[in-house]
Amino acid sequence: MNKMINLSVVIPCYNEEKNLKTLISSIKSILKKNKSIQFVLVNNGSTDNTKNLLNSIKNKNILKINIKDNIGYGHGIMSGVRRSTGKVIAWCHSDLQVKLKDVVSAYLSNTEQLTNNIVIVKGKRINRSLFDNFFTYLMSLVVNYLFHVNLSDINAQPKIFSKVFKKDILKNYPKDFSLDLFFLLMANKKNLNVVEHPVILYERKKGKAKGGGTLLGKIKLIVRTFNFIYKLKFNK
Numbered sequence: 001m002n003k004m005i006n007l008s009v010v011i012p013c014y015n016e017e018k019n020l021k022t023l024i025s026s027i028k029s030i031l032k033k034n035k036s037i038q039f040v041l042v043n044n045g046s047t048d049n050t051k052n053l054l055n056s057i058k059n060k061n062i063l064k065i066n067i068k069d070n071i072g073y074g075h076g077i078m079s080g081v082r083r084s085t086g087k088v089i090a091w092c093h094s095d096l097q098v099k100l101k102d103v104v105s106a107y108l109s110n111t112e113q114l115t116n117n118i119v120i121v122k123g124k125r126i127n128r129s130l131f132d133n134f135f136t137y138l139m140s141l142v143v144n145y146l147f148h149v150n151l152s153d154i155n156a157q158p159k160i161f162s163k164v165f166k167k168d169i170l171k172n173y174p175k176d177f178s179l180d181l182f183f184l185l186m187a188n189k190k191n192l193n194v195v196e197h198p199v200i201l202y203e204r205k206k207g208k209a210k211g212g213g214t215l216l217g218k219i220k221l222i223v224r225t226f227n228f229i230y231k232l233k234f235n236k
C-alpha cells in the first residue's frame, strides 16, 4: 500500500453486484490521475456476488475488506474507516447516485482545512424533488430543535473529515443508518465547521434501492432516526 495517502475513500457495498463494474472503472480512472488516493471497498455482508467481484480486484491503492454477516450500514462504513490510512477520510455510497469525481472535487476544494481538522465536508444534494427536499427539511427541523444544532441534508453523501476526527467517531458510533447523523452531531460537538459541497444526485440505475428513496424507506428512516435520538437523549 502506498504510504503517502492523502485521501481514503470508504465505499460500503451491500448487494451491489450490478453497480460494481462501473464503480471500479470510475475508481481506476481516478487512480490513473492521482496516486495519493486510496479506495477502501467494504463488502458489508452481501448475499450476492459482491464479495467475489471485490476479491478479483488487484490494485495497491484499493484496500478490500470483507464482512461476513451484515450487521448494518454504520458498521460497514466504520470498519472501512478504521482501516483507512489517509490524512483525510471520506465515505460515499456504492450505488453510483453520487459520482466519485464529485467526492474528489469536494476534497480538493477544501484540502487544507480538512487536513488540519478545521472543517468537515458534506454533500448537499441538488436537483432533488420538492417532496424529497421537504421530507429532508422536516427531519432536520426536528433534529435541530432537539439537539440545538443547525444541520441540513443529514444523509447526503459524501462525508469527509480528517484522521484526527476519525478517532473521535470511532468511539460509540451507531452500527445502523444513524451513522450520518451521529457524524454531524460529533462534528458540532468538536466545534468543526461544516462545509456543504453541492452534488448532483443521480437516479439509482441498477440494483435494489434499500434506503430513503421510497416512501417505505422514508418511514423506516424516520423510525430508525427517532430510535437513535431517543437512545442518545434519554439512555445515556
Ligand SMILES: Nc1nc2c(ncn2[C@@H]2O[C@H](COP(=O)(O)OP(=O)(O)OP(=O)(O)O)[C@@H](O)[C@H]2O)c(=O)[nH]1
Pocket: 012, 013, 014, 015, 016, 044, 070, 071, 072, 073, 074, 076, 093, 094, 095, 096, 097, 204, 208, 209, 210, 211, 212, 213, 214, 217
Ligand atoms: N441498506 C443498506 N445499505 C448498505 C449497507 N451497507 C452498505 N450499504 C450501501 O449504502 C448505500 C445505501 O444506499 P441506498 O440503499 O440506495 O439508499 P438511499 O440512497 O438512502 O436511497 P434510495 O437509493 O433512493 O433508495 C448503498 O450503496 C449500499 O450498498 C447496509 O448494511 N444496508
Ligand SMILES: [Mg+2]
Pocket: 093, 095, 097, 204, 209, 211, 213
Ligand atoms: Mg441510494
